Amino acid sequence: MTSTGMRTEAEDSGPSGYAAARLRLLQEGARSGPPRRAALAELTDDWLTGLFDAGAGTSRGISLVAVGGYGRGELSPRSDLDLLLLHDGSADPGVVASLADRIWYPVWDLGLDLDHSVRTPAEARKTAGEDLKVQLGLLDARHLAGDLGLTAGLRTAVLADWRNQAPKRLPELQELCAERAERQGELQYLLEPDLKEARGGLRDATALRAVAASWLADAPREGLADARKSLLDVRDALHLATGRATDRLALQEQDQVAAELGLLDADTLLRQVYEAARVVSYASDVTWREVGRVLRSRAVRPRLRAMLGGGKPAPERSPLAEGVVEQDGEVVLARAARPDRDPVLPLRAAAAAAQAGLPLSLHAVRRMASVVRPLPTPWPAEARQQLVTLLGSGPSTIEVWEALEAEGLITRLLPDWERVRCRPQRNAVHIWTVDRHLIETAVRAAEFTRRVHRPDLLLVSALLHDIGKGWPGDHSVAGEIIARDVAARIGFDRADVAVLATLVRHHLLLIETATRRDLEDPATVRLVAEAVGSQGTLELLHALTEADALATGPAAWSSWRASLVADLVKRVSAALAGDDPEEPEATAPTAEQERLAIEALRTGGPVLALRAQTEPPAEPPAEEPSGEPEPLGVELLIAVPDQKGVLPAVAGVLAMHRLTVRTAELRSLDLPDGVAGSVLLLDWRVAAEYGSLPQAARLRADLVRALDGSLDIAGRLAERDAAYPRRRGIAAPAARVSVASTASRLATVIEVRAHDAPGLLHRIGRALDSAQVRVRSAHVSTLGANAVDAFYVTGPEGAPLPGEQAASLARALEDTLRE
Structure with missing residues (x-):
C-alpha cells in the first residue's frame, strides 16, 4: 500500500481508518526495522496532519510539531506520541484550545499514549531552559502541519540556545545520564534490561545525538547507528510480543521476542542486546571524556594565553612506557611509536594505562587495531609480563580492557574470548556476563597477589577459569583444555601450563566440597588432596576460589563460606604435607549436650538451646582492621529421644519460623553409664531469613506438636509455598x-x-x-x-x-x- 493510499483511508475514515491501516502495517511480515518505523511515522504524520487541517481552517501562526522519538521518526508499535502545538500568540486562545482538543482526543480515543503541550516559541524556549528533558525533546523537533516558518524558527532558536549554553547544559546532561545508570544498571549485564533507561540503552544513544548537536564534541560513529537500530528492533519486537508500551525485556518474554526477530533463542537475543549496549556505553565513555577535556581546555586556555602572551600552548606529554605517553588525561602513543613493527605495543600501552589509572585514547586503540601485527606463538616474555601487569592493576583494568575489546584487540590476542564475549549467565547469583565476570575475578585476584607465591598464575587462572562456558558440556572440563592451549600460546612452560589447567579444572572444588561435604570424613580430604596435588596449587586455588566468589555477586561469598573453605584448605594442606587424615572417632558429648540429652530423656520430649556464633572474616587484610565479627548464624542444639520422623519434623518447624538451615548434623549420643535410653542430638547452624530469631520456647512447643502429629506442617508449608x-x-x-x-x-x-x-x-x-x-x-x-x-x-x-x-x-x- 502506498503512503498516498494510507493517507486517503486515514482521512476519509477518521480514527478508525488510521487504526485499521496501522494494524495492517504492524501485521506485515515483510516490513520490519527502520522501514516499518518510518512507515508508521509517515502514516501517523498523515493522520495528524488531516486532524490539524480539519480543525485549523485558515488560521495562521499555528503549527503542529513532533518532538522526541516521534520527531526522529522512531515510532515503535506502542510508542507514545510527543506533540507540540505551537502558536505565535496572535490566534484567539479559544481557537487554539479547540484545535488542541480536535487533535488530542482522537489520539486518546485510540488508546495511544500522548505527551502533549501547547506553547508559543518563547514559552517553549523558556521551558527548555528550565527543563533539560524538554530541551532534549525539542532538539529533534520535526514539522508536521501548519506554519512551517514558525516551526523552523523554533528549531533554529532551540539549536542556537543549546549550542550557546552547552558548557553549562552538557555537565547537567552527563549527571542525568549517571543518575539514570545508577538507578537502572548497565544494559550490557542485566538479565531483564530496560532497553531505554539502562546505561548503554536508547536514552544514552539520544544523549550522544544531543552532544553532537552542541558542536562541542562528537561520539565515535563506527557501529553506533547499527547499535541504535538493533536496540530499536528489539523494542519493536517486544511491543508486538507483549502488546504493551514497555521497554523492559522480561525473562518470560525473551523467547517470544527472539522468535519475532528470527533469532535462535533468548540467549542469542540477549547477546545481541549486550553487543549493542557495549557500543553505546563505550561511545558514551569516550564522548563524555572528550566533553570534559574540551571544557577544561576552554577554562584553562585564556589564562595560559595571557601568561604566554598569546598563541596556543602545546599539550604536555609524559612518558609512561616504551612508545606510550600520557597527554591531557589520556594514554596515547608516542610520536616515535611504530605499532606496525611492535606487536607487544597494545599490551604495553594497556598495562601502562591501567597502572596509571588513565583511559586509553580512542585514536591510539584504533591505530593499533588497524596496523599492529599478531604476536608470535609462543608470546615473547614481555608480552606475557604486560598481560599479567594489566590483569594485576585492580579496578582500572576494567576500563582499559573494554577499550581493547571495543576495537577487537582482545579476540586477536585471545581468540577463545569470542565464545564468552557478551555471553549471558541465567543464574540469579551471577551479576555479570561471562566475560565481564572473568575480568572482575582478575580484579579481585589482584587483591590477593601478596598472599601467593605465583601471582602471575593466579591472575591468568582468574582470567581463564570460566573460559569453557562458551562450549557445550561441563565448562570446567572444556575450560581445562582451552586453558592448556592458551597458557602454552602465551609462553608459560610445561609445569606452569599444568598448574593453570588444574586451577581451571577444579576452580569450584573447594567451595563445593566445603559447603556440601563432611569435612570430618577423611575421604573428603583425600579426594581434594589428590585433585590438587601440591601445596603451591592449593594456595593458588584458595585465592582463586575467593576471587571467583567475590566477583560472582553478594550471594556467593560470606564469612561463613570463607571459614568452611579455610577449614578445608587447612585439612588438605596437612594431608599434602604427609599427615594422613584418620577415621573420625565418636566424640564425647560436651557437658551442655549431655545435660540436654538427660533432660530430653527425663521429659520424654525435645529440649532446645540457641546460641549465637560469630567469627571474624577469614584472613582479614593486615593493613585494615577486621571490624566487628560477622554473624555466622545461630547454633541450634536439639536433644530428643530417638524416634522416627525427627529430621522432617525439625526441618518443617524451622521452615515455618523462616529459619534457613546452613549445616545440619544428627547423631546418636553415647550417655554415661547408668543412664538408660537412646537420644538423638541435632547440632544445626541456622539463620533468620529476615527479622529476629524466634524464642526457643516457641520452637520447642511447635516441635513437640510436630513429633506427636498434632501440627500439620505440610499444610502450613503448602500455604506458604503458594505465597x-x-x-x-x-x-x-x-x-x-x-x-x-x-x-x-x-x-x-x-x-x-x-x-x-x-x-x-x-x-x-x-x-x-x-x-x-x-x-x-x-x-x-x-x-x-x-x-x-x-x-x-x-x-x-x-x-x-x-x-x-x-x-x-x-x-x-x-x-x-x-x-
Whole structure:
C-alpha cells in the first residue's frame, strides 16, 4: 500500500481508518526495522496532519510539531506520541484550545499514549531552559502541519540556545545520564534490561545525538547507528510480543521476542542486546571524556594565553612506557611509536594505562587495531609480563580492557574470548556476563597477589577459569583444555601450563566440597588432596576460589563460606604435607549436650538451646582492621529421644519460623553409664531469613506438636509455598538427585539439586524417613534460587547403603521432589 493510499483511508475514515491501516502495517511480515518505523511515522504524520487541517481552517501562526522519538521518526508499535502545538500568540486562545482538543482526543480515543503541550516559541524556549528533558525533546523537533516558518524558527532558536549554553547544559546532561545508570544498571549485564533507561540503552544513544548537536564534541560513529537500530528492533519486537508500551525485556518474554526477530533463542537475543549496549556505553565513555577535556581546555586556555602572551600552548606529554605517553588525561602513543613493527605495543600501552589509572585514547586503540601485527606463538616474555601487569592493576583494568575489546584487540590476542564475549549467565547469583565476570575475578585476584607465591598464575587462572562456558558440556572440563592451549600460546612452560589447567579444572572444588561435604570424613580430604596435588596449587586455588566468589555477586561469598573453605584448605594442606587424615572417632558429648540429652530423656520430649556464633572474616587484610565479627548464624542444639520422623519434623518447624538451615548434623549420643535410653542430638547452624530469631520456647512447643502429629506442617508449608514469590511464566528446572559414590567410606552421600522453596528440607527429610535410612549429617547450600544439599545417610545398622539401594533411594527422592 502506498503512503498516498494510507493517507486517503486515514482521512476519509477518521480514527478508525488510521487504526485499521496501522494494524495492517504492524501485521506485515515483510516490513520490519527502520522501514516499518518510518512507515508508521509517515502514516501517523498523515493522520495528524488531516486532524490539524480539519480543525485549523485558515488560521495562521499555528503549527503542529513532533518532538522526541516521534520527531526522529522512531515510532515503535506502542510508542507514545510527543506533540507540540505551537502558536505565535496572535490566534484567539479559544481557537487554539479547540484545535488542541480536535487533535488530542482522537489520539486518546485510540488508546495511544500522548505527551502533549501547547506553547508559543518563547514559552517553549523558556521551558527548555528550565527543563533539560524538554530541551532534549525539542532538539529533534520535526514539522508536521501548519506554519512551517514558525516551526523552523523554533528549531533554529532551540539549536542556537543549546549550542550557546552547552558548557553549562552538557555537565547537567552527563549527571542525568549517571543518575539514570545508577538507578537502572548497565544494559550490557542485566538479565531483564530496560532497553531505554539502562546505561548503554536508547536514552544514552539520544544523549550522544544531543552532544553532537552542541558542536562541542562528537561520539565515535563506527557501529553506533547499527547499535541504535538493533536496540530499536528489539523494542519493536517486544511491543508486538507483549502488546504493551514497555521497554523492559522480561525473562518470560525473551523467547517470544527472539522468535519475532528470527533469532535462535533468548540467549542469542540477549547477546545481541549486550553487543549493542557495549557500543553505546563505550561511545558514551569516550564522548563524555572528550566533553570534559574540551571544557577544561576552554577554562584553562585564556589564562595560559595571557601568561604566554598569546598563541596556543602545546599539550604536555609524559612518558609512561616504551612508545606510550600520557597527554591531557589520556594514554596515547608516542610520536616515535611504530605499532606496525611492535606487536607487544597494545599490551604495553594497556598495562601502562591501567597502572596509571588513565583511559586509553580512542585514536591510539584504533591505530593499533588497524596496523599492529599478531604476536608470535609462543608470546615473547614481555608480552606475557604486560598481560599479567594489566590483569594485576585492580579496578582500572576494567576500563582499559573494554577499550581493547571495543576495537577487537582482545579476540586477536585471545581468540577463545569470542565464545564468552557478551555471553549471558541465567543464574540469579551471577551479576555479570561471562566475560565481564572473568575480568572482575582478575580484579579481585589482584587483591590477593601478596598472599601467593605465583601471582602471575593466579591472575591468568582468574582470567581463564570460566573460559569453557562458551562450549557445550561441563565448562570446567572444556575450560581445562582451552586453558592448556592458551597458557602454552602465551609462553608459560610445561609445569606452569599444568598448574593453570588444574586451577581451571577444579576452580569450584573447594567451595563445593566445603559447603556440601563432611569435612570430618577423611575421604573428603583425600579426594581434594589428590585433585590438587601440591601445596603451591592449593594456595593458588584458595585465592582463586575467593576471587571467583567475590566477583560472582553478594550471594556467593560470606564469612561463613570463607571459614568452611579455610577449614578445608587447612585439612588438605596437612594431608599434602604427609599427615594422613584418620577415621573420625565418636566424640564425647560436651557437658551442655549431655545435660540436654538427660533432660530430653527425663521429659520424654525435645529440649532446645540457641546460641549465637560469630567469627571474624577469614584472613582479614593486615593493613585494615577486621571490624566487628560477622554473624555466622545461630547454633541450634536439639536433644530428643530417638524416634522416627525427627529430621522432617525439625526441618518443617524451622521452615515455618523462616529459619534457613546452613549445616545440619544428627547423631546418636553415647550417655554415661547408668543412664538408660537412646537420644538423638541435632547440632544445626541456622539463620533468620529476615527479622529476629524466634524464642526457643516457641520452637520447642511447635516441635513437640510436630513429633506427636498434632501440627500439620505440610499444610502450613503448602500455604506458604503458594505465597512464595515466583516469576510468572518461568518454570523451575526439575530437581536432580545423585549418589556421590566415592565421597565417603562411612556413609552414602546423596546430593540433591533443586529449586529452593519453603519446606524443601522438610520434604527431603520425609522422603528419607520413609525410606528407613538414617541421616548422619546434612550440608545445605543455597545460591540464589538454587539449593544444593548433600545428605550422608546409612542403613539402620549404621553402614553405607549398597549400590542398588542407594540408586533406588536417589530415584525415589527425585520422584518425590518432582511431584
